Amino acid sequence: MELLGLAEVADVLRVSKQNVANWRARRQDFPPPVANLKSGPVWSTDAIVEWAAREGLEIDPPKASAASQQNETRATVVAMMNMKGGVGKSTLAANLGWYGAARLDHRVLLVDLDPQFNLSQYVLGVQRFEELLNSDEPTIDDLFRPMTGDKPPVHASELIQQVTNYDDGSCLHLIPARLELAFNVRLATERAHILRDSLEDVITNYDVIILDCSPTESILTWAAYYASDYIVVPVKPEFLSTIGLPLLIKSVDAFKAQHPADRYPDILGIIFNDSSDKVEHLKSKRFVRETAHEFNIPIFDNEISHSDSYPAGARKGQPIFWTNNARDLKKSELARAAREFYQKVGL
Incomplete structure (x- = not known):
């Protein structure tokens, strides 16, 4: 057959x-x-x-x-993106990655594309991340640094931190970031394609690659567009957070207009993050749903509500389902959202 x-x-x-x-x-x-x-x-x-x-x-x-x-199956590349910070992109990316590797037996690579490096701290934990900063190990900023004769270009395989590996081949790996990324990208305006090209070296080693993107429009945004198959939009349903959705749609449309011959990512869906039934949250959800309907953007059936166990896990480099005192309700909530995410990307 x-x-x-x-x-x-x-x-x-x-x-x-x-x-x-x-x-x-x-x-x-x-x-x-x-x-x-x-x-x-x-x-x-x-x-x-x-x-x-x-x-x-x-x-x-x-x-x-x-x-x-x-x-030789190629990983599906998904960018977690919103043009507004503080919506929980890094927290969501970390927990989706952990769930995919630990619960669904997938090979997952997380890529930190944010100079604030929240994803790197979350996944590695504070101590291991500080050890990384004090070492000579390369991070994602080395990929975007100016090309000079005395330093050869780095490859994606050199940037990967192996967070955990399982006997069946599933894993969670990370390409971390640090503050220097903000400086190196200023000199990389003509090299937005470098992330896509570099990931080609490792793309068959994983089932999914999740990019945690910076909330500001920059060369990193375009690098994510070049590299990604899909975009997932975490939205914290508060007024100032929901304004990031129209800005993202405008940004994607601008990329498509300037690159008509290139492939570009589809918006896989919007996921409400750190959500509640507060009046302000309900108003914001209505606005997001109206905007999503206007632009034919799907919305995830499952939402993520607030839990103090997320930052508690971040300090130790643990997902919520391994965090002490995390409520079963919150763990189940993450599990449903994660399974929907992986079903949507075809895994």
Whole structure:
């Protein structure tokens, strides 16, 4: 039996992986996968071709089977992005990464693209991050530093911190950041593609790569656009936080207009983070839902509410589901949101 992975199905049907994921979730007649491998679901080529014929869709001939390319499956790259800070991007990215590796057996790489390096501190813990800063180990800022003759370019594989590895091959790894990133990117205005090109060296080593992006428009924003398949937008439902959504839409549209021949990421959805039933939060959610409907942007079914266990875990480099005294309700909430996230990216 010839098999196709999610990316190959998208190629055959001439659509994005998000289209395939949507059809899979919403169309009862869409062929079910014949198996769910660690690298993701796989489908019978014949079933996909027959379904496309019934739908009257033009297809591209299948290339190599997923079985023959299993070890070369490319990671899905997702950018956590909002043009407003303080919405919990780093906290969400860290906990989604931990959950994917520890609970779903995925190979996860987190990339800190924020000069404030909150993700790096969260995942490594305060002590290990300070040890990293006092060492000579390279971080993401070395990727964007000016090219000089005395220093050879660094590769993504040199930047990776192996946070944890499991016997079955699943893992959580991190490319950390530090403050120098803010200075190096000022001199890298023509090198936004460098992150995308560098990740090519390791992209088959992971199932998903999650980028934690800076909240301000910069070369790092465009670097994330170049590298990503999808954007997830964490929104803290307060007035000043929700204004970041229209700014993000404007930024993505500007990138598309200036790069019509390039691929660019789809907005996978909006996830409400640090949410509550306060009156102000409910008003802000209505505004976000109206904006999302206007631009045809999905909203996650599951929300993340406030919990003091998130910052408590950050100090120790632990996700909420390993944090002492974290309530089961909060752990279950994160689990539902994480499973929805990984389902949306096709894992």
